[in-house]
Amino acid sequence: MSTATLDDPSTERRPDGQWAVETHGLTKRFGDNIAVNDVELLVPRGCAFGYLGPNGAGKTTLIRVLLGLTHADAGTMSLLGHPVPKHRDVALARVGAIVDEPRFHGHLTGRQNLQILAAARERAARDRIGPALERVGILHRADDKVSKYSMGMRQRLGVAACLIGDPQLLILDEPMNGLDPAGMQDMREMILSLVAEGRTVVLSSHLLDEVERTCDAVAIVDRGRVVRQGPISELLAGATFVVEVECTEPERARSLLDGTSFRPRVDVDPAGLRISFPAGTERDVVAEVNRVLVEGGISVYRLQHVQASLESWFLEVTSRLGSPE
Ligand SMILES: Nc1ncnc2c1ncn2[C@@H]1O[C@H](COP(=O)(O)OP(=O)(O)OP(=O)(O)O)[C@@H](O)[C@H]1O
Numbered sequence: 372m373s374t375a376t377l378d379d380p381s382t383e384r385r386p387d388g389q390w391a392v393e394t395h396g397l398t399k400r401f402g403d404n405i406a407v408n409d410v411e412l413l414v415p416r417g418c419a420f421g422y423l424g425p426n427g428a429g430k431t432t433l434i435r436v437l438l439g440l441t442h443a444d445a446g447t448m449s450l451l452g453h454p455v456p457k458h459r460d461v462a463l464a465r466v467g468a469i470v471d472e473p474r475f476h477g478h479l480t481g482r483q484n485l486q487i488l489a490a491a492r493e494r495a496a497r498d499r500i501g502p503a504l505e506r507v508g509i510l511h512r513a514d515d516k517v518s519k520y521s522m523g524m525r526q527r528l529g530v531a532a533c534l535i536g537d538p539q540l541l542i543l544d545e546p547m548n549g550l551d552p553a554g555m556q557d558m559r560e561m562i563l564s565l566v567a568e569g570r571t572v573v574l575s576s577h578l579l580d581e582v583e584r585t586c587d588a589v590a591i592v593d594r595g596r597v598v599r600q601g602p603i604s605e606l607l608a609g610a611t612f613v614v615e616v617e618c619t620e621p622e623r624a625r626s627l628l629d630g631t632s633f634r635p636r637v638d639v640d641p642a643g644l645r646i647s648f649p650a651g652t653e654r655d656v657v658a659e660v661n662r663v664l665v666e667g668g669i670s671v672y673r674l675q676h677v678q679a680s681l682e683s684w685f686l687e688v689t690s691r692l693g694s695p696e
């Protein structure tokens with residue numbers, strides 16, 4: 372595996388360092404509880420990548436392991452092509468991260484907090500303080516004490532703290548937490564603009580909708596395990612194909628469909644039918660459903676192929692995992 376040979380910082384931009392984050396067999400246990408379970412994660416460079424899972428799935432723990440805040444029990448990992456923990460300092464020099472809530476000194480101003488962080492970095496970090504504060508939209512409050520900041524302002528200051536290191540990789544744990552809808556929109560735009568500059572942003576979230584709107588690719592994690600990963604468009608292509616039908620006599624419509632060769636799963640509700648076909652079903656089936664119903668004397672008022680959202684797909688995956696084999 373290439374990660375073992377990437378010892379020199381100058382190799383950061385080599386094509387074989389194509390992954391911003393790479394893990395193999397990564398495992399972290401708390402007693403009997405396996406919080407990170409044999410995780411194989413490949414995050415391509417230059418994208419917004421969502422680490423998506425319900426509460427307690429192991430998102431924060433994975434991030435803490437990646438950053439060396441807690442040790443792994445098994446497995447290997449690399450950040451920006453540098454194996455960690457072996458080359459942790461080189462790797463982390465180009466990584467900005469917010470884990471859980473960003474923590475700052477409340478009695479100091481936002482700017483003073485960044486000055487302290489910049490002092491531990493290269494000289495250029497100091498010059499980035501002003502632009503970073505401006506970029507996250509809190510320059511006008513930079514000289515107020517952080518104890519007076521709202522949750523959203525602290526989140527923004529957290530991103531500014533990442534930016535003073537000019538990171539190639541940002542790892543943000545639940546960046547939308549505590550933000551109002553406008554704050555979420557700002558955060559989303561900020562993430563997309565960072566990606567547009569060629570940086571990689573990994574964000575963890577339990578907010579499926581936010582991940583779907585913000586990220587290009589995603590890993591879905593359930594009870595410590597990555598159950599699926601890849602570009603969102605490819606994952607959705609593996610989702611069930613659903614057709615909604617508004618029609619008369621839904622029960623009779625269902626029996627008509629039961630008698631066809633394609634035998635879909637049909638759920639009846641007061642508005643009509645929800646028909647599910649296996650992944651990969653061709654669109655032509657919509658016309659076929661219409662033909663069967665109309666020839667059977669059913670009046671069809673609406674017939675629509677519903678684009679599966681990541682959320683419905685996610686629920687499908689996790690419920691399948693939860694069901695008895
Ligand atoms: N320091 C710890 N000691 C013991 N167990 C822990 C510790 N940290 C996390 N865990 C356990 O590991 C599992 C994963 O927790 P983690 O905080 O990583 O989940 P999460 O996906 O970040 O959840 P959330 O969406 O609630 O933030 C949980 O079962 C949790 O109880």
Ligand SMILES: [Mg+2]
Nearest residue numbers: 430431432544
């Ligand atoms: Mg968490």
